[in-house]
Amino acid sequence: MDGLEAPWRVAAQSCAAPPTPLWREDLAKLLGARPRRLGTWAELGLYGACTCLQAAGLGVLPSQAMVCVASLSGSESATHATAEQCRDGLPLPFGFLQSQSSQLLAAFGQWLQWEGEGGFLAHRDPACAWRLAQREALQAQASGVLLGQVEESGVHLSTQWWWLVRG
Amino acid sequence: MRPTYLQGAGLASALGPDRTAAVHSLRTDVLPHMHRHVGFDWPVHTLWDGEMPVSEEAWLARARETVRAVARESGALDTARSGPLFVASSSRDIGAREQTLAWHGDTHAFSERVVQWLDWRGPVFSVFNACTSAVQALLSAQRCIGAGECEEALVLGLELPNRYTVAGLASMQLLAPGRAQPCGTARAGLVVGEAVAALHVGAAPARWRIDGGACVVGGSNPAGLESQSLSRALDLALARSGLDASDIGLVKMHAVGSGVNDALEAVLLAERLGSHASWITLKPSLGHTLGAAGAAEFALLAACQEAGVWPRLHYRPDPALAPRLGQVPTSAVKHLLLLFAGFGGGHAALVATDQEAR
Numbered sequence: 188m189d190g191l192e193a194p195w196r197v198a199a200q201s202c203a204a205p206p207t208p209l210w211r212e213d214l215a216k217l218l219g220a221r222p223r224r225l226g227t228w229a230e231l232g233l234y235g236a237c238t239c240l241q242a243a244g245l246g247v248l249p250s251q252a253m254v255c256v257a258s259l260s261g262s263e264s265a266t267h268a269t270a271e272q273c274r275d276g277l278p279l280p281f282g283f284l285q286s287q288s289s290q291l292l293a294a295f296g297q298w299l300q301w302e303g304e305g306g307f308l309a310h311r312d313p314a315c316a317w318r319l320a321q322r323e324a325l326q327a328q329a330s331g332v333l334l335g336q337v338e339e340s341g342v343h344l345s346t347q348w349w350w351l352v353r354g
Numbered sequence: 355m356r357p358t359y360l361q362g363a364g365l366a367s368a369l370g371p372d373r374t375a376a377v378h379s380l381r382t383d384v385l386p387h388m389h390r391h392v393g394f395d396w397p398v399h400t401l402w403d404g405e406m407p408v409s410e411e412a413w414l415a416r417a418r419e420t421v422r423a424v425a426r427e428s429g430a431l432d433t434a435r436s437g438p439l440f441v442a443s444s445s446r447d448i449g450a451r452e453q454t455l456a457w458h459g460d461t462h463a464f465s466e467r468v469v470q471w472l473d474w475r476g477p478v479f480s481v482f483n484a485c486t487s488a489v490q491a492l493l494s495a496q497r498c499i500g501a502g503e504c505e506e507a508l509v510l511g512l513e514l515p516n517r518y519t520v521a522g523l524a525s526m527q528l529l530a531p532g533r534a535q536p537c538g539t540a541r542a543g544l545v546v547g548e549a550v551a552a553l554h555v556g557a558a559p560a561r562w563r564i565d566g567g568a569c570v571v572g573g574s575n576p577a578g579l580e581s582q583s584l585s586r587a588l589d590l591a592l593a594r595s596g597l598d599a600s601d602i603g604l605v606k607m608h609a610v611g612s613g614v615n616d617a618l619e620a621v622l623l624a625e626r627l628g629s630h631a632s633w634i635t636l637k638p639s640l641g642h643t644l645g646a647a648g649a650a651e652f653a654l655l656a657a658c659q660e661a662g663v664w665p666r667l668h669y670r671p672d673p674a675l676a677p678r679l680g681q682v683p684t685s686a687v688k689h690l691l692l693l694f695a696g697f698g699g700g701h702a703a704l705v706a707t708d709q710e711a712r
Contacts, residue, residue, distance in 0.1 A: 254571070261461035261482060266518075270452045273521045276393075283522030284577065287444070288461075289484040289698025296573015296699050302583055304590075305571050306490045306700075309462045309480040316479065323497055326355070327568075327590075340460075 188334070188349050190314030192321045195332060196354035199243030201235055204345035210234050217241065218298050225294055226265040226285030227344075232256060232337040233294045235346030239333070240299070243350045247300040251330040254295060254305030255320030257313050260338045261288045291337070304329070321351065355500035360562035360706075363653035364427030364552040366420050367640050368399035372427050373657040379639075381663045386639055388533070388545070391517050396529040398520060399641030401548035406449060406515050413450040417514050418471045420550050425472050428552035430508040435474045437506040437556075438498055440491035441465040442481040444645030444696075449516030468510065476504070483569070485696025487511070488551070488648030489704055490569045495555050506556035511646030515548050519644065526577065528612070534642070535669045536609035536635040537616045537676035544610035547641020551649035559709075562656055565689075566594030567704035576699055579608070579615040581622050583701040584693065588626060591691070591703035602705070603687035604632045606655055607679070608695045610642045619693065620675040632687070633679045639665045647694055648702065659686055659708055686711035 188197060203210065214234040215221045222230060240248060248254070262285060269282035284290055288307045295301045304327055310316040313336055324332040332351040338344070368386035369376035379386065388397040392405065401420065407413040425431050446464040451457060465480040481491040488511035495507035513519075523529050523546065530543035555564060568590035572583030592599060605623060609616040623633065636651045643650040658664050664682035671679040688711040694702040 259460040259462050263457070263461055266448065267455070267457050269522070270448065270455060270518055273452065273518055274455065283518075283525060284697065286522070287484050287697045288482050289486075289696065289700055290576060291698075292483075292571045293573035293576035293697075293699040296571055297576070302570065302572040302586070304569055306481065306483045306486075306569055308494075309465075309482070310477065311462060311466070315477060319479065319494060319498075322501065322503075323494065326497055326501075 188317065190317035192318055194354045195321050195351040197349050198352045199239055199350040200348060201239040201242055202347045203235055204347060206234065206344055206346060222294060222298065224281050225290065226262055228262040228265060228337060228339040229291040229294055231339060231344055231346045232291040232335055233298060235337060235348045236295065236333060236335055239348035239350050248295060248333060249330055250301060250303045252303055252333055253324040253327060253329040254292060254333045256291055256307050256335045256337060257309055257316040258337050259309060260340050262286050264339055356502065356557055358496040358499045358555050358564045359558060359560035360553060360564065360656065361556045361558060361560055362429035362554040363656060364424035365650055365653040366401060366424050367549040367650060368401065368547060369639060371423065373653060376654055377657050377661045377663050380665050383666055391520060394520055396520055396524055396531065397545055399545060399547035401515055408453065410450045410454055410456065421468060421471055424550045424552045428554040430552060430554040431472065433506055436476045437504040437508065438476050438495065439469065439474050439478045440481055440495055440509045441468055441478060441512065442487035442491040442509065442645050442649065443512040444482065444484050444487060445513055445516050445519050448518045449514050452516060452518050484698050484700055485644050485647055486569050486694050486700035486702040487645035489567060489694050489702040492553060492564065492648055493567050496564050499555060499557050509553040509555065509649055511551040511649030513549050513644045513646040520546055530611055534611035534637050536607060536611050536637050537620055537671050537679050538669045539672045540669065541611040541613060541616060544612065544642045547643040549640060549643040549646045549650040551646050551653045553649050553652060561708060561710050563707045563709060565705040565707055567591045567702060569700060569702040571699045572701060573699035577697055579618050579695045581618050583699065584619065584622055584695065587701045587703040591705050595705040597689055597705060599627050601689045602627055602631050602691045604634065604683055604690045606651060606690065606692040607633055607635050608693040609635055610637055617675055632681060632683045633676055634664065634682060635679060636665060652692060655690065
């Protein structure tokens with residue numbers, strides 16, 4: 188990954204760019220159930236994070252781990268779809284929630300038994316976001332950092348994740 | 355880590371176009387602007403007079419004017435503008451785009467547009483973490499300054515006028531039909547607040563020191579508050595500030611007017627802080643400014659303490675929950691705690707110190 192800084196090292200990674208056509212079924216198998224009420228962007232992020240943690244041999248995300256999600260697209264497709272519903276006067280409870288990128292972090296809490304520090308951060312150059320996240324994790328004395336870049340631009344999907352531990 | 359100080363702040367809100375106007379509104383006890391956007395039954399603490407601009411261009415022009423004015427008020431535009439800029443928001447520029455549904459660029463493009471508005475030369479980061487966005491941004495800025503990576507940074511909290519947010523929160527039945535009453539006996543939901551706030555922070559010593567904080571995600575209730583997560587954020591904020599709960603003299607509650615969440619927060623505060631600290635709420639004055647709340651409420655809180663002017667409650671707090679809410683301090687408080695929570699299980703705590711207080 189670009190922007191890796193000491194003392195962190197990459198212990199595991201996953202890259203699905205694009206994911207396999209059956210990625211949603213794979214996600215359901217990984218979780219043991221289909222996640223409900225998540226938008227495509229958050230599902231894609233959860234899928235990538237699960238495969239990365241699986242590669243690291245972790246069943247859950249340690250609570251002392253910090254999470255940073257970077258994305259240029261964010262959950263814009265959900266926002267766009269929900270804005271159309273809003274214009275048309277339709278009720279939009281699920282669409283509105285799905286348009287909030289923070290829902291991905293909530294999904295980590297629900298499905299990966301994680302409660303910890305984390306957030307959504309974007310920069311045109313993802314390496315700049317990664318560096319910031321690694322330094323914050325170091326200062327916060329995090330045991331590991333889960334970094335993810337999740338993009339949903341029309342039909343183009345990608346989800347890349349890195350699990351960093353202290354080297 | 356070297357300390358980080360608030361060099362200046364700016365705030366445009368329903369209380370007025372700047373912090374001086376906001377303090378004047380509180381001093382004269384003028385109720386803030388509330389308005390219902392066309393087609394909605396729910397009031398909003400509005401930033402701009404009149405109706406929203408009808409075209410994307412007009413909306414963006416008005417937004418640019420407001421953001422520039424607030425950044426100027428913070429003093430950040432009088433610097434080299436080479437430090438990091440953190441743009442924190444939950445709705446970004448949706449108010450411009452929702453009118454035509456024209457979608458161009460990505461989520462970060464709005465932050466880059468703000469860079470152009472301010473002629474900013476440093477790196478720009480987008481922090482879109484729902485209602486804890488601005489606190490997360492402020493803590494990132496603090497870390498950069500503390501580590502000596504930059505001398506100054508600017509945190510912008512932006513919740514600009516739009517209908518989308520109101521429609522979304524209304525559909526989740528979270529909005530109050532009238533004024534918000536955080537921890538009130540008749541609390542019935544939140545009222546959205548539109549605001550633009552700027553926190554210009556740096557290494558040069560100043561009156562307000564940003565001591566520490568944390569943003570903890572607890573996702574078992576993605577739309578509600580969890581005591582355990584808020585408690586952990588509180589613990590981390592105190593530990594990183596080198597303080598004990600007994601050092602805190604004033605708490606700015608997150609409370610928005612929610613039946614359950616306000617109660618959970620009040621119970622936790624009573625357990626953790628005892629009875630010595632004053633509790634205040636700024637949401638009846640500003641509304642819930644969502645992603646901008648961390649910047650908007652800190653900017654107003656500092657202005658209140660500097661002026662010795664505090665918002666008055668126009669409702670009765672629930673005596674079982676927060677009997678002393680609104681009983682403001684009679685002198686400046688040294689250590690202040692600010693709490694925030696948001697969609698996605700975000701819980702944030704921030705500690706700041708007024709170095710001129712005894």
